Amino acid sequence: MNHNFPKLVRPPAYRVVSEEIRQAILSGELQAGELLPTEIELAEQFGVTRSTLREAIRILEDSGIIGRADRKRLIVTLPKTSTVGRSVSSAMVMHRVTFKELWQVAMGLEPLAGKLACESATEEEKEQLAKNLQHTANVLDDHKQLLDAEIEFHNLVAAAAHNHALLQARAPLNDLFYPAWGAVIRALSPGQRILVAHQHVFDAICNNQPQDAEKWMEKHMLDFRRGIEMGNLGFDQPVTTAANNPL
Amino acid sequence: MNHNFPKLVRPPAYRVVSEEIRQAILSGELQAGELLPTEIELAEQFGVTRSTLREAIRILEDSGIIGRADRKRLIVTLPKTSTVGRSVSSAMVMHRVTFKELWQVAMGLEPLAGKLACESATEEEKEQLAKNLQHTANVLDDHKQLLDAEIEFHNLVAAAAHNHALLQARAPLNDLFYPAWGAVIRALSPGQRILVAHQHVFDAICNNQPQDAEKWMEKHMLDFRRGIEMGNLGFDQPVTTAANNPL
DNA sequence: GATTGACATATTGTCCGACAATAAGTCAAT
DNA sequence: ATTGACTTATTGTCGGACAATATGTCAATC
Structure with a gap:
């Protein structure tokens, strides 16, 4: 041959x-x-x-x-990030991706989102963030609502970065990772630390101080890690899909 | 109502x-x-x-x-990252994601990959990297082969990070971003600077020096940016799909 | 003993035609 | 202005048919 x-x-x-x-x-x-x-x-x-x-x-x-x-x-149609993200999330679940792995990626992307948001956030987006912060302060004791506000905050920051590639890369975090904030919030309750971190990120964005935004987002994510380790979720456990059937 | x-x-x-x-x-x-x-x-x-x-x-x-x-x-089947990545890439093309946006994401992920590889790379993976480096040195003048070697290097580093979430997030870079290295390589020819950067990343991985790996990967990506700006690709141009029909 | 050829079988790929279910439009009646 | 009855266009689902392709078996051949 x-x-x-x-x-x-x-x-x-x-x-x-x-x-x-x-x-x-x-x-x-x-x-x-x-x-x-x-x-x-x-x-x-x-x-x-x-x-x-x-x-x-x-x-x-x-x-x-x-x-x-x-x-x-x-x-x-212009594909929505959530639609595309779903198949990515499925793949990650099947590959038994752990919280740790996702967290490492989040540590790469979330501070980046904060940094970029400083340059790109519009007035309207800043207002939305402000509104989110205020709402967060009002529901610090309500785990369910606090979780929603928390997730929304991260999405708002990411959106303010005006980078669709980043949004897309971040999509699986929304599906697989942030739902775990539920356990984190219970572990770190009350949500004072969460609010403080958000506040600092927000200030950095408003004052156009990229390094601060990066730094505080990083601290925030470190808290998250600590919360997962304290909660009953193992940091080395594979993430699961929360019966996500939004068809 | x-x-x-x-x-x-x-x-x-x-x-x-x-x-x-x-x-x-x-x-x-x-x-x-x-x-x-x-x-x-x-x-x-x-x-x-x-x-x-x-x-x-x-x-x-x-x-x-x-x-x-x-x-x-x-x-x-366990979905391959390339399979999943394809739909993500399609979405990005439709959203007119620019080189700049992808580059920003790459600046978040590639240094991270280098850092993680320091902790996780196996001996076999280091050998593969070494082989890749040697090959790269041999084809510094052959644009086509140099491009392949370049892309392979980044994939090897990413694989050595042992983080599937990272691999998945990186997938679109392979489809949409690195093919542009073709133009970059021509602009920066000969590929001496590329080889030097790779070499330093490799050394850092072998000697388990995460900060170095991060730093040199960052420098490397900055070169990339310079190459794109010098080439005839606009940094603010939307990326395109290179007629990718690998069915 | 290994290769080839002939044959039967199982499964997917493609076609065709039919009808039900649904959304949109029109027009008259109230 | 709202309702109701009717028409029409389009998608959703069905059932059956046959072609194309992969697997396995067994005998024939060298």
Whole structure:
């Protein structure tokens, strides 16, 4: 054997079709917001049956790049980070990613978000943060509400960074990691330390002091780690999916 | 209107089925490596037609949590980071993520990878890195091969960090970002500076000096930024997908 | 003994046609 | 302005059919 042929790939039709449509979208040929032709028309264009075409559509629909205009007609869509994040989260759960691993990533991303937010946050975003802080102060004793406020704070900071790649990379944290704040909050109760850290991050953002934002976000995450270790969640335990069926 | 009913969600059958299977997998009820029943059997179990069931399967197949045992039978699979990364990359392209945004994320993740690799790298991984360095030195003038070696180096370091969450977060960098090294390499040619940076990161990993690894990875990424700005790629241009059809 | 060929079998890929379910529009009646 | 009845377009689901492909078996061949 002096010559090796490359192994032949013969993807099924539904895969070819879905890839074709995906490329059309990624290349800009199809813009977000455009209505797609009906299933029958599309099937005719590709020369396949509706069944085959539908299988192709499912693939794209799940990855979020096409959705529904009105629960019927298909439309090219800008994927939401949460949609894309879901498949990433699934993968992480299957790979038995631990809290520790996620925390390490969070230690890389959250301080970064704080830093970038200093440069990019708009007045409106600062207001939202301010509102969040005030709300947090009011619900310090209500674990459930405090958890929601806590998660929202991190999302607001990340959004203020105006970096979609960062948002996307952060998505699994929302699904898998921050829900654990529930246990952390109970362990560190009352939430005084949480509020103080948030306050400092907020001030840093308002005064455009990136290093401070970074530093305080880091401290905040260190608290988080301590909380997990104190709670009944093992730091080296794999994360789980909290029965997430938001379809 | 004193009472608001929650809007009714009535997901189609194919979605319910796919979600059902996904949960069975995530809950561990179905382990990776297990063969799934045939389509006919599955359809009978759920009480739907094969067509409907197949649409459900497509969704899961695309997200990589089920695959093929032998191009026919379906099997529960550990999703590869590249598979999951592809949908993330698509989303980023559609959101017109710029080189700058990706670079900012890379500045958060790559030094982190270097740092973690110091603690976690096995002897075998160090050997692979050494081999990569030597190869790099040999192809400093061959742009194409140098690019491959460069990308491999970063992947090896990331793998040596032994953090799957990090690998997953990094996945889009491989698809969208590092291909741009092509232009960078031409701009910075010859690749002497690249090799020096790699060398220092490698030394730091071998001598278990996390700060050094972090620092040199950071310098390396700063070079990258300079290269992009010098090349004909705009730093504020949206990244594109390099006609990636690895099906 | 290893390779080839012929055959049966199981499973997925694709097609076709049909009908039910749902969303949107029109128009008249109240 | 709201309701109700009707029409129409489109997706959701069904059932059955056959082609294409991988597996296994067994005999024939060298």
